Amino acid sequence: MYDLCIIGGGAAGLSCAITAGRLGLKTLLIDKNNKLGKKLYATGNGRCNLTNMNFDSKVHFNSSATAYNYFIDSALSNSYSKKTPNQQIIEFMSSLGINTMEDNGYVYPSSAQASSVVWAMLDAIKSYDINVVQNEEVLSISGKYPEFTIKCKNEAFNAARIVLANGGAAYKSLGGSTSGYQIAKSLGHSVISQRPSLCGICVKECLDAVAGVRANAQIKLLDNNSTVVQTSKGELQITKQGVSGICIFELSSKAGRLLEEGINPILDISFIHSEDNKKYNQILKSIDNISDCNRTTIGFLNGYVNDKLAAYICDTNNISGKSMVSELNKTQLTNLVESLYSLKLHITSLYDMEQAQVTAGGVNINEINPKTMESLKVPGLYITGELLDIDGICGGYNLTFAILTGIKAGKSINDKNKSD
Ligand SMILES: Cc1cc2nc3c(=O)[nH]c(=O)nc-3n(C[C@H](O)[C@H](O)[C@H](O)COP(=O)(O)OP(=O)(O)OC[C@H]3O[C@@H](n4cnc5c(N)ncnc54)[C@H](O)[C@@H]3O)c2cc1C
Numbered sequence: 001m002y003d004l005c006i007i008g009g010g011a012a013g014l015s016c017a018i019t020a021g022r023l024g025l026k027t028l029l030i031d032k033n034n035k036l037g038k039k040l041y042a043t044g045n046g047r048c049n050l051t052n053m054n055f056d057s058k059v060h061f062n063s064s065a066t067a068y069n070y071f072i073d074s075a076l077s078n079s080y081s082k083k084t085p086n087q088q089i090i091e092f093m094s095s096l097g098i099n100t101m102e103d104n105g106y107v108y109p110s111s112a113q114a115s116s117v118v119w120a121m122l123d124a125i126k127s128y129d130i131n132v133v134q135n136e137e138v139l140s141i142s143g144k145y146p147e148f149t150i151k152c153k154n155e156a157f158n159a160a161r162i163v164l165a166n167g168g169a170a171y172k173s174l175g176g177s178t179s180g181y182q183i184a185k186s187l188g189h190s191v192i193s194q195r196p197s198l199c200g201i202c203v204k205e206c207l208d209a210v211a212g213v214r215a216n217a218q219i220k221l222l223d224n225n226s227t228v229v230q231t232s233k234g235e236l237q238i239t240k241q242g243v244s245g246i247c248i249f250e251l252s253s254k255a256g257r258l259l260e261e262g263i264n265p266i267l268d269i270s271f272i273h274s275e276d277n278k279k280y281n282q283i284l285k286s287i288d289n290i291s292d293c294n295r296t297t298i299g300f301l302n303g304y305v306n307d308k309l310a311a312y313i314c315d316t317n318n319i320s321g322k323s324m325v326s327e328l329n330k331t332q333l334t335n336l337v338e339s340l341y342s343l344k345l346h347i348t349s350l351y352d353m354e355q356a357q358v359t360a361g362g363v364n365i366n367e368i369n370p371k372t373m374e375s376l377k378v379p380g381l382y383i384t385g386e387l388l389d390i391d392g393i394c395g396g397y398n399l400t401f402a403i404l405t406g407i408k409a410g411k412s413i414n415d416k417n418k419s420d
Helices: 011-022 040-048 067-075 085-095 113-127 178-185 246-260 278-292 295-300 309-316 330-341 397-419
Strands: 002-007 028-029 100-103 105-109 130-133 139-146 147-152 156-164 189-197 201-203 216-223 230-240 243-244 266-270 342-352 358-363 379-384
Touching: 002 011, 002 147, 002 397, 011 040, 011 113, 011 130, 011 342, 011 397, 028 147, 028 156, 040 113, 067 113, 067 397, 085 100, 085 278, 085 358, 085 397, 105 113, 113 130, 139 178, 147 178, 156 397, 178 189, 178 358, 189 342, 201 246, 216 246, 230 397, 246 342, 246 358, 278 330, 295 309, 295 330, 295 379, 309 330, 379 397
Parallel strands: 002 028, 002 156, 028 130, 156 379
Antiparallel strands: 100 105, 139 147, 147 156, 189 358, 201 243, 201 342, 216 230, 216 266, 230 243, 266 342
């Protein structure tokens, strides 16, 4: 009989197994993939963005629970030391022999290879009393503390405690599945409906003519009252489906929530790099000079944006790109400048789960003790990582959450074991 059985060998499950193994617990780790840490290899474009030096839970995480700031702060704090989440991640990596480096606040392994993180974790797993079962999907869990039965397709196991580290539904090809939600539900937990997050956004407008264009942009996510819900900036990637890129990923969680509430949000995109209206007014003023000179409308717009985007702006304003700027009236010119400064795209949906990096929604965090990650409904059951109704923005927040909640579950089980 095992002290604990961890279901899922991703970031949370591996961190939990290493922690439990170090503390001398008899541990079973089960994963349905043929490879442990399969998703980890693909993180951070193969570089694995482990954490972030600019941590602020209020800004970087989303959940449908109102008290989620308390939950995250508590789940990511370390009762043994006062270390911040990023320090804890760097320290844990260092204990595995992984040095880290920082790039604009983003923390990566110094090797710049996600594989180095997975291999170090797997080497650690081999050093302890951890039985690893791969290629086996856990189908159900029955019983209760101190004897749960874990049923897989071909085998069954017994353990005193269970850690669910099944991850979310995103990116099925890398292990994403809904099985964790089903198991949690079968054990009595409520589960918030899931939707893709950190993904591209589909829009009503036809963007075929500009597909493939990349442009630096400042973007506002507006609700149907034109209230700014969130802002972001960076490289916007236009596709046939809609818009993508990290700046869009960051807006996707809130956009998904608005859609779920029946609101059709809008992306308000500025291709002019200015925090205020100064540049806008400058462009408007310069129109008089431009209209004196011999430029086509598309040429004028191409002074600010990619030529395909310039043509798109002409089309959406019903102005021929070939017409001379001097031929346009003031209203037409103002509309063109307005499009550079505030191009509106109407959100219809998000890209699908297979193209999302993270799942929003999941096991209701009100039913979990964030100090231990133990279920408040089922003693002896621990729930960690992306399976919970918490999703972070880009920048290492999701791995930080998965790794630290995995470690926390391992430590809490050891504390409970000692006090039993
Ligand atoms: C392409 C991509 C890039 C990303 N880059 C970053 C990044 O750079 N930084 C960052 O912070 N986040 C990143 N993320 C998000 C991050 O990888 C995840 O949030 C994190 O891996 C979640 O960890 P987890 O352990 O909870 O789940 P997972 O890593 O998904 O692991 C869950 C594991 O459970 C297994 N499993 C599920 N159900 C069962 C079952 N019933 N029986 C047995 N096994 C089961 C799965 O096979 C899987 O191995 C990225 C995600 C993707 C898809």
